[in-house]
Amino acid sequence: ESGERRGKAERLFRLMDGFRRNDPVSLQKDILDHVEFTVARSRFNFDDFEAYQALSHSIRDRLIERWHDTQQYFKRKDPKRLYFLSLEFLMGRSLSNSVINLGIRDNCADALNQLGFEFEVVAEQEGDGALGNGGLARLSACQMDSLATMDFPAWGYGLRYQYGLFRQVIFDGFQYEQPDYWLNFGNPWEIERVHVSYAVKFYGNVEEELLNGEKCKVWVPGEMVEAVAYDNPIPGYGTRNTINLRLWAAKPSDQHDMESFNTGDYINAVINRQGAETISSVLYPDDRSYQGKELRLKQQYFFVSASLQDIIRRFKDSHSNFDEFPDKVALQLNDTHPSLAIPEVMRILVDEEHLEWSRAWGIVCKLFSLTSHTVLPEGLEKVPVDLLGSLLPRHLQIIYDINFFFMEDLKKHFGLDYDRLSRMSIVEEGAVKSIRMANLSIVCCHTVNGVSRVHLELLKTRVFKDFYELWPQKFQFKTNGVTQRRWIVVSNPSLCSLISKWLGTEAWIRDVDLLLGLREHAANADLQQEWNMVRRVNKMRLAEYIETMSGIKVSPDAMFDVQTKRIHEYKRQLLNLLGIIHRYDCIKNMNMNERRKVVPRVCIIGGKAAPGYEIAKKIIKLCHAVGEKINNDSDVGDLLKLVFIPDYNVSVAELVIPGSDLSQHISTAGHEPSGTGSMKFLMNGCLLLATADGSTIEIIEEIGEDNMFTFGAKVHEVPALREKGSALTAPLQFARVVRMVRDGYFGFKDYFKSLCDALDGNGDFYLLGHDFGSYLEAQAEADKAFVDREKWTRMSILSTAGSGRFSSDRTIGEYAEKTWGIEPCRCPF
Numbered sequence: 050e051s052g053e054r055r056g057k058a059e060r061l062f063r064l065m066d067g068f069r070r071n072d073p074v075s076l077q078k079d080i081l082d083h084v085e086f087t088v089a090r091s092r093f094n095f096d097d098f099e100a101y102q103a104l105s106h107s108i109r110d111r112l113i114e115r116w117h118d119t120q121q122y123f124k125r126k127d128p129k130r131l132y133f134l135s136l137e138f139l140m141g142r143s144l145s146n147s148v149i150n151l152g153i154r155d156n157c158a159d160a161l162n163q164l165g166f167e168f169e170v171v172a173e174q175e176g177d178g179a180l181g182n183g184g185l186a187r188l189s190a191c192q193m194d195s196l197a198t199m200d201f202p203a204w205g206y207g208l209r210y211q212y213g214l215f216r217q218v219i220f221d222g223f224q225y226e227q228p229d230y231w232l233n234f235g236n237p238w239e240i241e242r243v244h245v246s247y248a249v250k251f252y253g254n255v256e257e258e259l260l261n262g263e264k265c266k267v268w269v270p271g272e273m274v275e276a277v278a279y280d281n282p283i284p285g286y287g288t289r290n291t292i293n294l295r296l297w298a299a300k301p302s303d304q305h306d307m308e309s310f311n312t313g314d315y316i317n318a319v320i321n322r323q324g325a326e327t328i329s330s331v332l333y334p335d336d337r338s339y340q341g342k343e344l345r346l347k348q349q350y351f352f353v354s355a356s357l358q359d360i361i362r363r364f365k366d367s368h369s370n371f372d373e374f375p376d377k378v379a380l381q382l383n384d385t386h387p388s389l390a391i392p393e394v395m396r397i398l399v400d401e402e403h404l405e406w407s408r409a410w411g412i413v414c415k416l417f418s419l420t421s422h423t424v425l426p427e428g429l430e431k432v433p434v435d436l437l438g439s440l441l442p443r444h445l446q447i448i449y450d451i452n453f454f455f456m457e458d459l460k461k462h463f464g465l466d467y468d469r470l471s472r473m474s475i476v477e478e479g480a481v482k483s484i485r486m487a488n489l490s491i492v493c494c495h496t497v498n499g500v501s502r503v504h505l506e507l508l509k510t511r512v513f514k515d516f517y518e519l520w521p522q523k524f525q526f527k528t529n530g531v532t533q534r535r536w537i538v539v540s541n542p543s544l545c546s547l548i549s550k551w552l553g554t555e556a557w558i559r560d561v562d563l564l565l566g567l568r569e570h571a572a573n574a575d576l577q578q579e580w581n582m583v584r585r586v587n588k589m590r591l592a593e594y595i596e597t598m599s600g601i602k603v604s605p606d607a608m609f610d611v612q613t614k615r616i617h618e619y620k621r622q623l624l625n626l627l628g629i630i631h632r633y634d635c636i637k638n639m640n641m642n643e644r645r646k647v648v649p650r651v652c653i654i655g656g657k658a659a660p661g662y663e664i665a666k667k668i669i670k671l672c673h674a675v676g677e678k679i680n681n682d683s684d685v686g687d688l689l690k691l692v693f694i695p696d697y698n699v700s701v702a703e704l705v706i707p708g709s710d711l712s713q714h715i716s717t718a719g720h721e722p723s724g725t726g727s728m729k730f731l732m733n734g735c736l737l738l739a740t741a742d743g744s745t746i747e748i749i750e751e752i753g754e755d756n757m758f759t760f761g762a763k764v765h766e767v768p769a770l771r772e773k774g775s776a777l778t779a780p781l782q783f784a785r786v787v788r789m790v791r792d793g794y795f796g797f798k799d800y801f802k803s804l805c806d807a808l809d810g811n812g813d814f815y816l817l818g819h820d821f822g823s824y825l826e827a828q829a830e831a832d833k834a835f836v837d838r839e840k841w842t843r844m845s846i847l848s849t850a851g852s853g854r855f856s857s858d859r860t861i862g863e864y865a866e867k868t869w870g871i872e873p874c875r876c877p878f
């Protein structure tokens with residue numbers, strides 16, 4: 050019967066004229082259709098936002114066609130699939146990215162034009178999808194783009210938070226947080242799947258039952274919540290493949306709480322039901338210290354349970370033997386946040402599928418791989434046993450059992466070395482008995498990946514040293530990468546055209562190593578001139594944005610010196626600020642003649658501080674206080690400006706990065722696992738001023754020390770320098786600028802006191818004092834290079850040319866081959 054239906058459908062499809070067409074006239078018809086029937090506005094009268102909605106729905110139709118074909122093709126071929134589990138995805142805007150990946154950007158622009166609209170203006174109507182905090186979350190988004198483009202049979206799974214990352218508003222120089230209710234105006238990029246939903250259980254207790262004469266455990270839950278799927282199609286570039294990002298939303302379950310309805314308290318019963326939705330209501334802002342919050346744990350399990358039910362259902366559609374599960378499925382844990390998936394798979398296999406423990410464990414150990422994004426031991430997730438035991442009683446038992454067998458193995462391996470056993474145990478004894486999620490993950494994952502070479506080194510020698518000694522082969526690294534589709538093609542279209550023109554091909558958009566071909570033209574005067582022209586226009590656009598946001602007028606002749614990323618002590622925005630104060634102080638003490646030689650700078654800082662992170666918030670205030678002073682000082686004029694860009698997010702980054710001359714990546718060596726912002730700036734021909742940390746170590750190797758400005762202590766020097774205390778190593782200028790802040794030169798003396806105290810003598814944990822001297826030298830080098838236009842432009846071209854290694858295509862290729870064991874599965878056009 051289904052074959053007959055299919056035949057009918059295929060005949061009808063041919064009658065209907067097949068797929069949506071992508072010529073401008075067909076696109077126009079579709080847009081008007083959606084204006085009239087989806088947006089429900091008159092086709093004779095609609096505005097930019099409505100045009101955005103209608104165009105997006107037209108694109109969505111095309112995505113859905115491709116999505117269906119891809120999924121059917123995957124189903125038919127049944128390759129091994131990758132499931133990428135992450136609690137955070139920072140997708141940013143979808144419209145421009147989609148039309149570029151579909152190859153219909155120009156036709157869309159034409160279609161809109163003929164309707165009296167401009168593509169750029171329409172695209173600006175879209176809000177930012179900000180379901181994540183920073184690097185980890187944007188990395189997931191870049192990797193999804195690469196997975197789709199490289200035709201891998203993969204899906205992402207995550208949570209559909211109703212409130213994304215908070216909006217940052219600045220009032221009087223202080224940060225305030227506001228909710229980001231990003232779904233307020235609808236979201237044309239998602240498809241609600243009311244029929245794809247699963248019950249997720251919480252609380253309750255574990256009972257024993259007899260099954261065929263054998264005892265088995267049964268979890269009797271106390272609460273039930275429904276997980277409903279929302280699918281976000283992810284189109285690849287230059288391929289028909291369109292993969293899926295499935296996000297779960299919590300809804301009350303019919304079985305949630307029948308009791309209270311029966312007691313007759315109807316209104317309160319309904320109100321209680323609504324409470325279920327809080328699980329997916331809000332993203333936790335990252336402060337990198339784990340506090341054992343119940344809601345966070347609930348989110349993690351909710352997402353893991355729904356995803357695994359979905360994955361196992363799909364597996365069972367065409368397989369019945371769980372021994373084949375690892376041949377068909379790879380599960381990637383994006384940090385330990387989804388690591389409850391490990392006991393959850395064990396529970397399903399043992400309690401529900403009734404496999405023997407050892408057989409189930411054998412399967413589980415072939416399924417999972419972990420990527421760590423942390424260096425600090427304090428950054429490792431811990432869940433109090435009491436909390437876990439009450440929310441997920443059966444999982445706690447399973448974790449204890451896993452730990453029991455692990456401890457037995459360890460004793461065989463190392464003998465009764467109790468210190469080592471207690472360090473490696475999944476269970477941490479202590480004031481608050483807790484489960485160490487990293488230990489649980491490492492025990493079970495076949496591979497633990499670091500995000501840069503030096504990061505792996507730190508994992509092996511410090512963070513997971515004991516585990517490395519036990520299982521050296523598990524530890525690998527895959528240097529992070531970012532997608533050139535978003536970070537050049539979408540965000541810097543004129544640079545994109547210029548690159549294609551000089552390479553004579555657009556093939557670098559899929560094969561980024563071709564960028565190397567720019568090297569031979571780096572000194573070409575014509576290319577240099579065109580290069581500078583493109584960069585100049587981007588700077589003017591950024592200058593305009595700065596003026597709108599802050600009222601500060603900046604000159605595009607100045608060097609745009611940018612540091613945009615989450616505010617953290619280890620990222621050292623404070624070092625940057627102290628450098629700016631020093632520059633200001635120098636200018637103030639110059640005579641007219643000397644001032645004429647100063648290279649004008651616009652210093653740009655942007656980033657959010659976690660709401661509870663007091664020091665980070667003080668740094669934001671200091672930036673405003675210093676800016677206030679400098680920007681209003683007529684002695685200084687255009688020689689120095691300091692602006693803070695509020696509410697830095699993916700869309701703002703798309704504007705800032707192409708307009709930057711110099712960008713700073715100046716973490717204390719050994720603290721930034723990788724860093725991916727640097728790669729985006731590099732691709733756009735912005736020069737880097739950086740410490741040798743995380744990925745910048747590898748960037749230096751790729752483009753050469755001559756093409757960037759480096760400074761500061763090296764990773765291996767940091768521990769000894771810390772011992773010594775920086776009172777001895779800090780230069781005089783350092784004490785002077787700190788004193789200016791301390792003495793209230795920028796006001797708010799009491800408020801900034803703790804910032805200054807932390808830099809004193811032995812307290813300077815992040816080595817600002819030690820690195821200050823070489824930082825100023827690197828800055829002086831940058832000034833010198835900037836006035837030599839030919840040299841600077843050559844360095845800029847060589848930066849883009851050398852950025853190919855930092856594409857997420859390379860990263861994903863390595864994961865696919867070395868960690869996941871998956872192969873491309875390309876859907877025919």
Ligand code: BZD
Pocket residue numbers: 182183184185186188335336337422423500529721722723724725743
């Ligand atoms: O991950 C970041 C690292 O700090 C960067 O060096 C690295 O480049 C990226 C990608 O690998 N880590 C995070 O972004 N971490 C978080 O955002 C986070 C979120 C929730 C809880 C803890 C940390």
